[in-house]
Amino acid sequence: GEALSYRNISGLSNSYINLRALFPSSPVPVIEVMWYHKTTDGNEVLLAKFQDGRVIDRLSSRYMVEDGGRTLKIQNGSKNDNGVYKDEATLQGGGLVDDVLYLTVYDPVSIPDVIPQVKRIGDKCHVAVQCSVPSNRLDISYTWKYRHGGTQYQNLNDTGGTIRMIVPVDHLDMKFMCTAHNPADQKNATTHIKDCEGNKEKFKTKLF
Numbered sequence: 375g376e377a378l379s380y381r382n383i384s385g386l387s388n389s390y391i392n393l394r395a396l397f398p399s400s401p402v403p404v405i406e407v408m409w410y411h412k413t414t415d416g417n418e419v420l421l422a423k424f425q426d427g428r429v430i431d432r433l434s435s436r437y438m439v440e441d442g443g444r445t446l447k448i449q450n451g452s453k454n455d456n457g458v459y460k461d462e463a464t465l466q467g468g469g470l471v472d473d474v475l476y477l478t479v480y481d482p483v484s485i486p487d488v489i490p491q492v493k494r495i496g497d498k499c500h501v502a503v504q505c506s507v508p509s510n511r512l513d514i515s516y517t518w519k520y521r522h523g524g525t526q527y528q529n530l531n532d533t534g535g536t537i538r539m540i541v542p543v544d545h546l547d548m549k550f551m552c553t554a555h556n557p558a559d560q561k562n563a564t565t566h567i568k569d570c571e572g573n574k575e576k577f578k579t580k581l582f
Contacts, residue, residue: 407443
């Protein structure tokens with residue numbers, strides 16, 4: 375049949391992962407749906423077969439089919455589930471459509487550690503805030519927000535693990551929020567810098 379799309383899907387490990395097919399909607403009823411996983415050696419393994427309104431075959435209980443065959447639900451997703459998936463739908467009248475997806479499963483993101491450091495130089499306060507997750511994972515990226523006093527959070531353009539600012543000493547009372555994320559999950563943490571009196575504890579990484 376004619377391939378409708380090739381889409382990238384992100385899933386979270388140890389969770390349910392939903393793969394949804396992009397079949398034409400009514401008035402053409404779907405008679406049968408076959409879900410396949412393409413292995414690294416190029417073979418197609420049948421995961422589930424949906425026919426006449428019910429699942430009549432599936433590889434294991436990890437695979438469930440919902441929404442009239444349009445959704446394949448994978449239980450307890452893991453990185454072993456990464457790869458290409460294909461679904462084929464037989465329409466009333468004999469038409470055949472298929473859809474191809476590429477699934478990437480990611481681990482949950484840990485709550486980040488946020489470490490502030492300040493240094494006074496003249497009437498300016500040099501502020502640095504470092505954000506990191508416990509492991510050195512390459513799939514993690516960072517976004518930042520900050521606010522001053524009782525104002526609303528504003529987005530910062532910085533996207534790395536460390537941000538730096540120079541502000542007047544009387545402009546402190548600042549809160550920073552760091553969000554660590556990958557395509558499937560995100561966690562955030564905040565820190566409050568009240569003044570420019572320096573750190574009260576020793577940090578492993580000196581930012582100045």
